[in-house]
Amino acid sequence: MEKTVWQRFTRAIRKFWPLYLMAALGLLYLFINNYMPMAGLVLAFKQYNARKGIWGSDFNGLKNFEFLFKTRDAWIITRNTIAYNAVFIVLGTIFSVTVAILLNEVRSAKAKKLYQTVTLIPYMVSIVVVSYLANALLATDNGFINTQVLAPLGQDPVAWYTTPGPWPVILVLINLWKGFGYSSIIYFATLVGINREYYEAAVIDGASWWQQVTHVTLPGLKNTIITMTLLSVGRIFYSDFGLFYQVPMNSGPLYDVTNTIDTYVYRGLMQNNNIGMASAAGFYQSLVGFALVLAANTIVKKISPENALY
Amino acid sequence: MKKATKQTASLLMAGAMTAALLAGCGGAPASTAPSSAATSEQTATPAASQDAATDLSKQEPYTVKILMLDDGNTDIVNEVAAAASEITLAKFNTTIELERVGWGSWAQQAMLQLTSGEKLDLLPAFSLNTSLANLVSNGYIVPMTDLLKDGPGAEMYAMVPEEDWLCDTVNGEIYGVPFNKGKQNVYGASCDTTYADELNIDLSAIKTLDDFEQALAKIKEAHPDIYPMATDGQKMRVMVPSDTLGDPREVVMGCLVDATSGSTTVENLYASDAYRDFVERMYDWQQKGYIMPDTISNTVSGSDLIRAGAFANFYTGPAPDTAPRLSRETGKPIQDVEFFEHYKTTGETSPCWSIAANSENPERAMQVLNEMYTNPELANIFIYGIEGKTYEFIDDSRTVIDYPAGVDASNAGYAFDHWAWPNMCLSYVWNGYPTDVYKQYETFNAGGVLSPAYGFTFDNSSVINEYTACTNVVMKYAEALNTGSLNPEGNLDKFNQELKENGIDTIIAAKQAQLDAWLAAK
Structure with a gap:
């Protein structure tokens, strides 16, 4: 049996060697960049000492993890991280799919190119620049909203950077604005691949535009949506550091609504440079992410097995 | 033959010494380093340094890699290293390799080099976002007591006051050579004298924050359109003369609230009356328009705000000569006013030059460090670079320098x-x-009150979880309170309540216990 597998493998290599060669480089990259550093996870359980090195340092059990749970803010940072990401996933998907469908309806090739480019620009903008754009809107004394919107309406100016209330909305809007262009292109690429004959058949059957969308387009997108969502779920315990640190300008009074696991760890360890604790935080995040991906995939498998990742 | 034997011998000795050093010799019984090699070689150490001292230029070739903060153009840095090497090669057969890292990435780059195991011999243990005790407990730097006392650093060792060495001592071992700089805690404000002249304000008569507030009021009245009080970006220096016991001034977990009073009780700064008074005053200033609104999103530095027309900026510094520097930076005539008596703390003295654990030969690194501390020619090459290129003399006695023309x-x-x-x-x-600025420094450093905890360094490893949690709480409230953006009423109590819930009392108790033990041992 083993021999036949091996034989099949060598035959495949002989036959498809250019493809394997192309894949080899990618695999090598994955191995060096994603697998080799995994050994460093051992640091999460050690009291790191540079003179003893990664392997020589003493183990200290789960002590490095304690700081993540020993704070009164543990609940707040976990809630913020997960809730924001959940909202980002749901709204982001709805928004990008809508945009992709609308893009697909645009007939002029030139206009299509233009819209694609324009929606992609925010994705390319550095988050630091975004934070200054937001500041131009939100600054208390000369921001656009206070001087051009609220003042003409006779409203008092709002000190945005010390008022936590509106920030969940602001952060969600910025995240949508920044991210939708990129994911809508992925959905759009899938849409282009849907066989036109389905639409023609639907039209002949007398389907309206809306019925075409719900019966042809969305089922065609289902696979991509599930894959993209599963990938996002895997990172639900990570937050976009720039969005939660740079955009609110690291403003203290906003921490209740902007503090996430990543910003908490960054602020807490900035004074300590404790490698063990930083690794512990990363390890904890990826472990929970992994568990959630497994769970989500199991659910998908139950509902529609052909769409599960594995 | 004879030469070869000698070289081998000195190499062996140097090696033995290194091993002994790495093993943390020097009678620290609680050392965590492996001690197997220590006993036999400890005895060889003094002999080695004496022997080697006789003929240092015949040592094996060695390269000392120095990492230094702030910008340097690679070509010029290499030229500086070459010029420095001329001196060190002749004396120690040692080549200098120099690397400079800009402020923006200094902490990150330096920590990366310390953690990565890359070759590194000497660096200033300063502004690394971590304490000396943490650098030691992580094993990033090596003890240097023996290299200083009866090794190649002896000359330098004698030049630094004994109590200053205590500030860089962790677990009984010296880990750094303190910068020979201003070592006082000075609290004051740098003021643009054009406003003072215009409104007949006598800056030299300002001795307290109340006096200062009156000046601000006058300026605001005459110039209602400016914010006379600048902030440093989002930060306002806290004018409470405390000894933070090794914590950075931005995040203080327990301190001696009045370092000049002689009290050794560790207290929570943020729960103290002095701090409440300060933040109430700042909130008041904010309401009166002395401080710009929205400091929380301000990214402009204090000196830039002064250049743009603000009157003053608080400073906390170790030196008597910030005014000439600030004048140069802002292009305005600057005069300093001070609010409190000078005093000395570990925090201002402890910035030091350390030997990285990645150094293959700490003894050779120490030879160079000692030379940097004692040889004016070498020191000036490192400090000012290349004559005619980065600086030139403007007087005949060759003591005063300025930029060359066009630079x-x-x-x-x-x-x-x-x-x-x-x-x-x-x-x-x-x-x-x-011209006598360094003489002035001497007098300046000699005066001042010593904090009762002068020389004490806190090791926070036993309370690291509470420390991390409380750091987050401080960052949440302190900046907004310090700049007057947040009303202290209610918020200050909430701040202290959250600190309590996250265990600041545990930190303070640990700090008090370590301080008491240190005082008793003293």
């Missing part, structure tokens, strides 16, 4: 931070400073 801070290619090199007092005087 300024923006294109010199080699940043001057004389205070961050081992011994600033060996360096030439920059044009605009008094």
Whole structure:
């Protein structure tokens, strides 16, 4: 049996060697960049000492993890991280799919190119620049909203950077604005691949535009949506550091609504440079992410097995 | 033959010494390092240094890699290293390799080099976002007591006051050579004298924050359209003369609230009356329009705000000569006012030059460090670079320097931070400073009150979880309170309540216990 597998493998290599060669480089990259550093996870359980090195340092059990749970803010940072990401996933998907469908309806090739480019620009903008754009809107004394919107309406100016209330909305809007262009292109690429004959058949059957969308387009997108969502779920315990640190300008009074696991760890360890604790935080995040991906995939498998990742 | 034997011998001795050092010799019984090699070689150590001292230029070739903060153009930095090597090669057969890292990435780059195991011999243990005790407990730097006392650093060891060495001592071992810079805690404000002259304000009569507030009121009245009080970006220095016991001034977990009173009770700064008074005053200033609104999103530095028309900016510093520097930076005539008596704390003295654990030969590194501290020629090469290129003499006695024609801070290619090199007092005087500036430093450093905890360093490893949690709480409230953006009423109590819930009392108890033990041992 083993021999036949091996034989099949060598035959495949002989036959498809250019493809394997192309894949080899990618695999090598994955191995060096994603697998080799995994050994460093051992640091999460050690009291790191540079003179003893990664392997020589003493183990200290789960002590490095304690700081993540020993704070009164543990609940707040976990809630913020997960809730924001959940909202980002749901709204982001709805928004990008809508945009992709609308893009697909645009007939002029030139206009299509233009819209694609324009929606992609925010994705390319550095988050630091975004934070200054937001500041131009939100600054208390000369921001656009206070001087051009609220003042003409006779409203008092709002000190945005010390008022936590509106920030969940602001952060969600910025995240949508920044991210939708990129994911809508992925959905759009899938849409282009849907066989036109389905639409023609639907039209002949007398389907309206809306019925075409719900019966042809969305089922065609289902696979991509599930894959993209599963990938996002895997990172639900990570937050976009720039969005939660740079955009609110690291403003203290906003921490209740902007503090996430990543910003908490960054602020807490900035004074300590404790490698063990930083690794512990990363390890904890990826472990929970992994568990959630497994769970989500199991659910998908139950509902529609052909769409599960594995 | 004879030469070869000698070389082998000195190499062996140097090796033995290194091993002994790495093993943490010098009678520290609680050392965590492996001690197997220590016993037999400890005895060889003094002999080695004496032997080697006789003929240092015949040592094996060695390269000392120095990492230094602030910008330097690679070509000029290499030229500086070559010029420095000329001296060290002749004396120690040692080549200098120099690397400079800009402020923006200094902490990150330096920590990366310390953690990665890359070759590194000497660096200033300063502004690394971590304490000396943490650098030691992580094993990033090596003890140097023996290298100083009866090794190649002996000359330098004698030049630094004994109590200053205590500030860089962790677990009974010295881990760094303190910068020979200003070592006092000075609390004050840098003021633009044009406003004072215009409104007949006598700056020299300002001795307290109340006096200062009156000046602000006058200026605001005459110039209602400006915010006379600047902030440093989002930060306002806290004018409470405390000894933070090794914590950075921005995040204080337990301190001696009044360092000059002689009290050794560790207290929560943020729960103290002095702090409440300060933040209430700042909130008041904010309401009166002395401080700009929205400081929380301000990214402009204090000196830039003064350049743009603000009257003053608080400073907390170790030196008596910030005014000439700030004048140069802002292009305005600057005069300092001070609010409190000078005093000395571990925090201002402890910035030091350390030997990285990645150094293959700490003894050779120490030879160079000692030379940097004692040899004016070498010190000036490192501090000011290449004559004619990055600086030139403007007087015949060759003591006062300035930029060469056509060169300024923006294109010199080699940043001057004389205070961050081992011994600033060996360096030439920059044009605009008094010619006896280093004499002034001497008098300045000699005065002042010693904090009762002078020399004490807190090791936070036992309370690291509480420390991390409380750091987050401080960051949440302190900046907004310090700049008057947040009303202290209610918020200050909430701040202290959250600190309590996250265990600040545990930190303070640990700090008090360590301080008491340290005082008892003293």
